[in-house]
Amino acid sequence: MIELNGFGKDYGDFTAVDCIDMKIEAGEVFGFIGPNGAGKSTSIRFLATLLKASRGDGTVAGHSVSRDPMAVRRVVGYMPDNFGVYDGMRVWEFLDFFAVAYQIRKEARKRIISEVLELLDLSHKRDDFVNGLSRGMKQRLCLAKTLVHDPPVLILDEPASGLDPRARVEVKALLKELRRMGKTILISSHILTELADCCTSIGIIERGKILMHGPIDSVYRQLRRNRVLEVSFLENQDAGLSILRSSEALRSLDVIGDKATAEMETDDEGMAQLLERMLAEGVRVRKFNDKDPTLEDVFMTVTKGLVS
Numbered sequence: 004m005i006e007l008n009g010f011g012k013d014y015g016d017f018t019a020v021d022c023i024d025m026k027i028e029a030g031e032v033f034g035f036i037g038p039n040g041a042g043k044s045t046s047i048r049f050l051a052t053l054l055k056a057s058r059g060d061g062t063v064a065g066h067s068v069s070r071d072p073m074a075v076r077r078v079v080g081y082m083p084d085n086f087g088v089y090d091g092m093r094v095w096e097f098l099d100f101f102a103v104a105y106q107i108r109k110e111a112r113k114r115i116i117s118e119v120l121e122l123l124d125l126s127h128k129r130d131d132f133v134n135g136l137s138r139g140m141k142q143r144l145c146l147a148k149t150l151v152h153d154p155p156v157l158i159l160d161e162p163a164s165g166l167d168p169r170a171r172v173e174v175k176a177l178l179k180e181l182r183r184m185g186k187t188i189l190i191s192s193h194i195l196t197e198l199a200d201c202c203t204s205i206g207i208i209e210r211g212k213i214l215m216h217g218p219i220d221s222v223y224r225q226l227r228r229n230r231v232l233e234v235s236f237l238e239n240q241d242a243g244l245s246i247l248r249s250s251e252a253l254r255s256l257d258v259i260g261d262k263a264t265a266e267m268e269t270d271d272e273g274m275a276q277l278l279e280r281m282l283a284e285g286v287r288v289r290k291f292n293d294k295d296p297t298l299e300d301v302f303m304t305v306t307k308g309l310v311s
């Protein structure tokens with residue numbers, strides 16, 4: 004649904020984005036992550052047809068971004084990182100303004116505006132002035148305006164930045180709802196825990212280069228040579244620890260009270276055999292947990308923190 008093919012962007016002598024390839028399938032929620040200045044907004048603004056490529060191209064729903072930007076605009080709802088809302092306009096007028104820009108007929112506009120206001124939980128603010136809304140509400144209104152032409156693709160640049168925790172949870176719930184409605188969503192965020200909950204795939208960019216991208220599970224798996232095992236012992240802890248220590252897969256071991264945290268270089272089969280051995284030798288365990296890495300772990304492993 005969204006592709007970048009050798010896309011690159013220079014600002015004068017400076018290469019902001021090198022030459023990147025990226026593919027996002029229909030129905031995905033793709034988290035685009037990277038340190039400050041990595042090239043996320045540049046790539047996003049190109050896909051939203053607001054910036055010309057220095058090299059390469061991209062497609063959205065099969066339309067070339069460089070050659071057919073008008074077709075791309077019809078299928079994309081774009082929310083910029085620094086959104087502006089027009090003062091002196093009421094909420095419904097703001098949405099009507101965008102609906103007119105998308106050439107939606109007058110009869111349909113009223114219905115569509117009511118629907119998006121309801122979806123974004125802003126119906127009660129319909130006649131309020133935009134500049135009187137809280138930041139969270141303005142952000143929701145901005146998301147509402149990306150939906151008025153019912154685009155299959157949403158490109159959202161930091162939609163939850165500056166929001167309080169409750170408003171963030173609401174944005175997350177909204178993303179899930181939009182995914183359920185069949186939208187393909189590209190979202191950039193610094194808040195990794197936020198993305199981990201709702202993304203199906205991710206791309207990590209640093210210094211204008213894609214370091215890794217794909218379905219979130221496969222990204223985790225690729226980084227999972229060493230896994231972290233957490234064991235809590237109920238009985239025969241010494242036997243359990245000596246089984247761990249004698250394992251060739253063991254890379255490090257921390258023991259606090261009845262809990263052991265072991266870094267193991269092994270696969271699923273190796274983990275299963277370890278548990279079988281413990282049980283066979285009379286070790287009783289309360290917890291045997293093969294701890295999943297977090298998106299933060301992935302991010303810290305993949306990026307070098309070279310951009311600031």
Ligand SMILES: Nc1ncnc2c1ncn2[C@@H]1O[C@H](COP(=O)(O)OP(=O)(O)OP(=O)(O)O)[C@@H](O)[C@H]1O
Nearest residue numbers: 014017019037038039040041042043044045046084
């Ligand atoms: N108009 C411009 N002129 C010159 N340099 C620019 C311009 N826009 C962006 N850059 C530079 O290009 C690089 C990539 O910027 P971009 O905004 O794409 O990064 P980002 O990953 O979105 O960062 P952030 O997370 O801080 O928003 C940065 O070094 C930035 O300073």
